[in-house]
Amino acid sequence: MAEVNIRNKRRLFVLQSFVLLVFLGLIMRLGYLQIVRGDWLTEKALTQQVRDIPIEAKRGTIYDRNGKEMAISIAKYTVWAKPSSIAEKEKTSDTIAQILQLEKPQVLSDISRDTNGLVRIARWIDEEPAKKIQKECIKGVWIVKDNKRYYPYGNFASYVVGHVSSDNSGQAGVELEYDKELRGLPGRMISVTDASGRDIPYENGKYNESKDGAGLILTIDEVVQHHLEKALDKGLVENNAKSVMGIVMDPSTGEILAMGSKPDYNPNDPRTPIYPRFQQEFAGYDSEQKVKGWFEMWKNPLVNATYEPGSTFKPVTVSAALEEGLTYEGEKFYCNGYAEVGGRKIKCHVYPRGHGEETLAQAVQNSCNPVMIELGRRLERKKLYEYIKAFGLMSKTGIDLPGEQVGMYHREENVGPVELATISFGQANSVTPIQLITAISAIANDGVMMKPHVVKAYVDSKGNITDRVQPEQVRKVISKETARTMRRIMESVVSEGGGNRAFIPGYHVAGKTGTAQKVINGGYAGGYYYASFVGMAPSERPDLVTLIVIDEPNGQSKYGGVVAAPIAKEVMYDTLRYLNVKPNYYVGEGSSLIIDEAIIPDVRNVTLGKARQILAGSLLNPVIEPANTEFTDEAIVMDMFPSPDTKIPAGSSVMLYMKLDVKSQGAQAGQNVTVPDVAGKTLKEAGNILQGIGLKLKATGSGTAVSQQPAQGSAVPPGSVVSVEFN
Secondary structure, eight states: OHHHHHHHHHHHHHHHHHHHHHHHHHHHHHHIIIIISHHHHHHHHHHHHEEEEEEOOOOOOEEOTTSOEEEEEEEEEEEEEOGGGOSOHHHHHHHHHHHHTOOHHHHHHHHTOSOSSOEEEEEEEOHHHHHHHHHHTOTTEEEEEEEEEEOTTTTTTHHHHOEEOTTSOEEEHHHHHTHHHHHOBOEEEEEEEOTTSOEEOOTTOEEEOOBOOOEEEESOOHHHHHHHHHHHHHHHHHTTOSEEEEEEEOTTTOBEEEEEEESOOOTTSTTSOOSHHHHHHHHTOOHHHHHHHHHHHHOOHHHHOOBOOGGGGHHHHHHHHHHTTSOOTTOEEEEOSEEEETTEEEEOTTTTSOOEEEEHHHHHHTTOHHHHHHHHHHHHHHHHHHHHHHTTTTSOOOOSSTTOOOOOOOOGGGOOHHHHHHHHTTOSOOBOHHHHHHHHHHHHTTTEEEOOBSEEEEEOTTSOEEEEOOOOEEEEOSOHHHHHHHHHHHHHHHHHSTTGGGOOTTTOOEEEEEEEEEEETTEEEEEEEEEEEEEEESTTSOSEEEEEEEESOOSSOSOHHHHTHHHHHHHHHHHHHHTTOOOOOOTTSOGGGOOOEEEOOOOTTSBHHHHHHHHHHTTOEEEEESTTOOOOTTOEEEEEESOTTOEEETTOEEEEEEEOOTTSTTTSTTOOEEOOOOTTOBHHHHHHHHHHTTOEEEEEESSBEEEEESOTTOEEOTTOEEEEEEO
């Protein structure tokens, strides 16, 4: 009996010792986890339980000077998933793929990632599919409101407005230059979930609301921009040019009323070329070349590229000589066709002929190089360079657009007699278009140079102005008297000289033509030219200055006076009338040549041939939509813009939306139809336009059209569906 008790006591002791050891082990393990690994485990638990979803800020709206929306943010939705919280991955991927019309393998791959973080499944989806996913109550999947950037006018003013990247960061234009102001501050939604993915109270749970970005009002006038782009497109085709560029500027404020270059790009789809030139270049590119090609396509040549100004530089030389008292308007010179400089014969453009005896004004009319060489000799190197610098041609203008370049000149100490001679008439030096128009605007503004700018004011999310950009005077370059003399001389260039194709009765245009050989691979290339014209009107007190530059004209002529001046004339005429600048006719100019306004006649449901006749009778120009589609005179006009009975300046364009007839391109079996642009149209208008060319409308939302798929200009088979979102 005693032995049994001893054995029991031993067993009890062993058991107690074992329990004690286990208990001590548990205490040590608990202490280790709490003290040594406590922070790590807490962080691990929070990582698995905390939901941290970014909330995109609404990017500020960009308006033209009259309140037209040039860039807006449209409410969309983003689908986020937390792979570690999704149990039934096959079922979840199948549901999401069906609702969003995505490839199931890709969705499954996304939600199967080995991560405790969030994965973005889809971005910028519409409200309807977003609600469907939300209704499914899928554990580990969330819907968050997002914003997508949209440009209602497509490629309109794209080099000024620019575009954004997929993460809504500015990539070009104002979108890049003012990215910090426009993008606002993103918010975050932080919460803790239980094992079922439901939110639970948590003291660190937060909702940091996003702060919308500031809006911008541009100096750009949508109407003036339209007149400019219409003329540039026309000039591009008529001259078979590489590109055509233009700027319209208010010389008294430095405000850019219009700026454009053709070809351009569509900021809604910035990586897809819309012009044949870029399409051909991109066709053979590899991925690296495409990236370089995109940035080249997005580059604003009016600010980011230089060219030789040719004779449009001559007003600088003449102004300097007038200001220094080295010549006067009626001084007589003699041109025998060339000038001897440093043992070299520098020819006039009319060589072997000469201009003979001519006054200073006539020399500018004739664009005479020997007279400019003489003025350069009188000014001497130091003084000429002082004026070149004063006119801002050796420094950046400071325009509020990204990537501004500056022209190139010989170092002053390296300028000899020959270099001085060529610089004086605009050769062997380069400028950017914005530099040149800013310099000439000083002449238009009585000698005072203003800083060019494209932003007029800042606005809040409700459209209220919070700050204004004030005009900034750079410097006084020449006296008022010299500026007025120079304008008088430049007016004679248009009324009597080589710029006569820019003549507008009653508006007294002052201007200067230019033709310059292109420098390619370090040398002048035969057969490659820049043709340009810079003009201002009315010359007595200019309201606007216009510059047109044609890169490699391959049409009727290479001369600026022949090909660039008519484009400038069209832009100035349309703009002056829009600005309600009244003509002031000299005796004999004949005010009857100009009709102030036209009332748009109704040409809906009539043939194209008849519509053209009716519009021509009202001094209006028809523009056919869809573009790049051939129509016979028997084709029917389905709709038009602006609406009938609208009063607009004579010479303006009227958009005609056509119905395909049996002979039209795309009507035959197997041929495609070009998708028109329906941005800004109502549901009824968009439906009529698409139906008229054999396409079907799939509409979402209400209001006016803000986006469409396929995009404008796409080639699709007749009967295809065009999805249009209205807002």
